[in-house]
Amino acid sequence: MEILAFGVQADEKPLIEAAFQDHHEVRGLDVFLNADTAPIAAGHEVISTSVNCDLGAEVLASLAAGGTRMVAQRSTGFNNIDLTVAERLGLTVARVSFYSPYSVAEFAWALAMAVNRRIVRASTRTRDFDFRLDGLMGRDMHGRTVGVLGTGKIGEAFARIAHGFGMRLLGWDITENPACLDLGMTYVPKEQLLAESDLVSLHVPLMPETSRLIDGPALKTMRDDAVLINSSRGGLIDTAALVAELRAGRFTGVGLDVYEAEAGLFFLDKSLTAIEDDTLARLVTFPNVLVTSHQAYYTVDAVSQIVETTVNNVLDYSAGRRSENVLVPRS
Structure with missing residues (x-):
């Protein structure tokens, strides 16, 4: 399975690729998810997003129509995600509840x-x-x-x-x-x-x-x-x-x-x-x-933990497991 990751920074990309290499293929994009870029996700069961991606009702509907079933957010915050709509559409949503x-x-x-x-x-x-x-x-x-x-x-x-x-x-x-x-x-x-x-x-x-x-x-x-x-x-x-x-x-x-x-x-x-x-x-x-441009979290230690947790969230989704990171469980 190929994971499509939106909003991937240049320093972050090798960490994501290394973390996923023994589990799934991952394609990191530097563009952020929004209504214009959502069609790119068509055919990808799992996508990963950053906190500045737009996961409002319109975007979530587009993702669901394109076959996406799981959103793995690479942050603790999730105020950019309409969880009510995600649940209604049957989308599993997980975040990173803790990092350095x-x-x-x-x-x-x-x-x-x-x-x-x-x-x-x-x-x-x-x-x-x-x-x-x-x-x-x-x-x-x-x-x-x-x-x-x-x-x-x-x-x-x-x-x-x-x-x-x-x-x-x-x-x-x-x-x-x-x-x-x-x-x-x-x-x-x-x-x-x-x-x-x-x-x-x-x-x-x-x-x-x-x-x-x-x-x-x-x-x-x-x-x-x-x-x-x-x-x-x-x-x-x-x-x-x-x-x-x-x-x-x-x-x-x-x-x-x-x-x-x-x-x-x-x-x-x-x-x-x-x-x-x-x-x-x-x-x-x-x-x-x-x-400064939302860089407080941006250390190799914290980003490595974020990426590792994101991988585990995807593996839990594939195995039907649920952890404290799940915001909307798999239906």
Whole structure:
């Protein structure tokens, strides 16, 4: 059986091919699955997708009509998949429920330190042999307060790094993580966390309950000199409201690895194309904002785990087994 994998990055392709080589043939495509590319999947019982693929009702119907019976998503998030429609069409859907939390947590800290210490601005200057320090002053993280919204595996890993910096830890989640409590974390209401934190980092999944968790009122609750980091899902932040606060001169720094309208932009080369998204175009002009293209997970360790789990999900489907990764079981 040939597996058709959509949205495969160049660095990812050899890892996917090596993982599948003893089981199934795999053909990796750099194009993302959407209504225009869905017909390519015709005749493929199993396809694999990335988080920026479109698996809405129209695309799922096209897949089912072409003979696809299983979707193996190569991510933890699945907000891009209409699970209700998938179940109605008899499509099995599985995801990767766990991979290295350190990849995302470490990258979130890389963003935090980059905006706090003005690393990008400093690097740009020195390339022009401008070695002035004006405008590059940052702050020690030691002794300051960090607020972690979402204290699952990634949030816990982020908190452990913060603990190493010697920071005061505040947490917010529906359940308290004993490991975070052992680090000295205090769980508080979201409003208190935002008001008291020098650094706020988001590590919650995107669900209807968390959509725009950081909206206009939440942003106004934060300190004027706070640092805001999002390496989870773009939809957690009301970006237009964030731009309004940035225009008012607020926040020491903002580091975003995700964007709420990133589909059709991230993972693609748009350098020769006019960007029609005015909010994103404005966002990247602020000198205290750093935007990266959803790469927090992108380490050889994490991607290898993602690919290995994807292979196992396909093998489980073929054998009629069900694991914790299955979102819609085989009918």
